[in-house]
Amino acid sequence: MKVSADVRAMIERRKKGYTLEAPFYTSEEIHALDMKAIFGQHWIQVAVEPDVPEPGDYTTIDIGDDSILIVRDDDMQIRAFHNVCRHRGARLCNQEKGSLGNIVCPYHSWTYSLNGDLMFAEHMGDQFDRCKHSLKKVHLENLAGLIFICLADVPPADFAVLREAMEPYLLPHGLKDCKIAASVDLVEKGNWKLTMENNRECYHCVANHPELTISLYEYGFGYQRSPANEEGMAAFERTVVERAKQWDAMNLPSAEIERLSDLVSGFRTQRLPLDRDGESQTLDAKVACRKLLGGFERADLGGLSFWTQPNSWHHFMSDHIVTFSVIPLSAGETLVRTKWLVHKDAREGIDYDVDNLTAVWRATNEQDRTLVEYSQLGAASSAYQPGPYSPYTEGLVEKFCEWYIGRLDSYANTPDEQLASHGEKIVSFMR
Template sequence: MATDEWNGDKRSIEELIADYQPGYSMEQRFYKDPEIYKREIQNIFLKHWVLAGHVSQIPNSGDYFLFEMDKESVIVIRTRDGEVKAHLNVCRHRGSHICLEKEGNAKLLTCPYHAWSFDLDGNLVAARLMGEDFDKSQNGLHPARVELVGGLILVSLSENPPSLEAMRKDLADVFETFGFDKMKLAASKTFPIAANWKLAVENYQECYHCTPSHQEYAKVHALALAPEKFSGLKKDFLETNDGSIRLGESNCYFDLAKPGDEGYQYGRNPLLRGMKSGSLGGEAVAPLLGKIRDYDGGASEFMVGPLSFFLIYNDHMVGYRFVPNAHDRCSCDVFWFVRDDAVEGKDYDLEKLTWLWDITTQSDEEIIVNNQRGVDSHFYQPGRLSEMEHFEQSFLNWYLAALKG
């Protein structure tokens, strides 16, 4: 199939982007054309920062876990001097994966194919029966860029990724208030989704579906309310805020990003009255985070890069990561974080902690797959977006600009 032709549509990708009509969903081809997916790999996935995991997953020297996205596998590892580094899981000999287990501990990274061995910093230290002109120093593992935000490990596969410094400076008070450097990963779960990755991200961007589709969520979060009811509750929330937790106001996708910086957002919205946290009945489920001293009836949204999202309650944080696996498959990885000194079974119950976003994501998986099935139909046409889908519209605007490059 020619790059500029898809099912009889001879428009180039640039022409398809130019033909998008704001206020509507996108044409079917955006969700099904493998050539568009290839463009996304180059213009989006290989350029931006993505949540790989958390430092609490690798407390000791040699501890590692794999972060995988599309065809890429990355070894995230704790080195002998305590640094967190990331290497492409691709042997420099003939390309075999080196680490075959999802997590573990290793003194050396030894390829199971021909036994080339690399130290924890990625340097080649042993290669059997190579010629005298072979230079081990030129055959270390390909590095991936790593940045820590508190204990969050962000990875980029770009040689020159966008800067995170503006985000660090702007949100320093937020990271301190919630104790980003004093959290640990309590649980994680992966949800494979038989759909294009954009349908998963678009679903996350709007709450138009929350009331009919997520009754559990709608009993806790004010964002599920109709706009006029939400506005009244938000007004009361802002007026009664004591200033101990930064509010922020995110109005569009990546609205805090400047040229050369990674896109990010932060905002805080009310829960329904009387709710403390994202749980059954809105009850507290873990010790308060960071410098938080009480429940103010709110929850913060934080995002960095196009695939990593966080919902910060006063007593725990939930991370969402959407990763593409192919043009028609993706995964949603959910992470639950608590204060680093909290003890499971004493300070928090894992089932109560994970209940809301486990059941909500299970529902979303079904919703997104059904969405893809409809988009696959010969009769699919772009539909009008509602006023509760303004964040989705902002995402579409950003996506089309990024795809165009």
């Protein structure tokens, strides 16, 4: 049985508008299920194109027990393979990043080309067929410089929907012509779903993120209207309308697209103004890099947010991009990988200062880690019970949980023999 009777019962009785039951955050059984049903079946954002800027450059990503090798080949195509030799299974590349001419197994020197073909395997006899021992490919999609992989035999087909919607928003920022100015790995002692839920709302932002809220309008992520905030909310709404007209004239889409719960490859995007005549998410709301992205000629282009199910969020501004990728490590530990990107021609110390570039999100990530860890401790308590989401500020958290429970339900009710083709048959789980 792929899903135990107890887990099935929790899936079926999940109460809409409330947090999940405690085992969804604390159980190693459910963690193992998440790795199969979620991270083993869906498009997972794991890297950016500047991770592998030149032919032979590679990066590795661990998803559960699977190590994935992402490499740029001699034709400048980015490919993904299982990081496993086809001889006796040794791991091929044992560093997080590097550069190579061919992929050579450190054990017995089986040698593969950058497109995964087995080139050399000594002492295997005249009947040995090299063509049957190429590296095992992993599905890869490159969305305007954001790299997604899928471990399923047949991945969800609705990535095409995501691509069609998002390329007009993302391409103007020129991610493929960026470089990684900084990268930080943070391990949170909390379940990955708590990390994602925390990201999907800003109910907590004013009280917990003083650096981030310098540039973010507090009304930009859901607020209950009241006489006390009516004037401020109305002013913000007028600003959104005015700036949207300006951006539309520049061919910069800004309208919200919200497909978080009705697609297998769920996503959301929106471009919003930044506060204090803001240009970027920095401590003074001004650009952190003088060399602007793409062909931009002005700095005040707001902040474009892009969220994907199940594991990423991103902020695109005129001068830099911040990407966040989440990978579960256990029921109670989660890797949050943050990367800051600037134009590839920007000069460190002249066009940008790394400390200034990263200050807001370094502080925010640490603050969020604390909040996630508080939540994990609470979920482990005998007093924990699912609590209600705010309909004003936590609607997108509910959509994440709705998506997650829907995907578990779909996996639980899919016969084993159909899992290989499950992705291409179901574009939307809502039925």
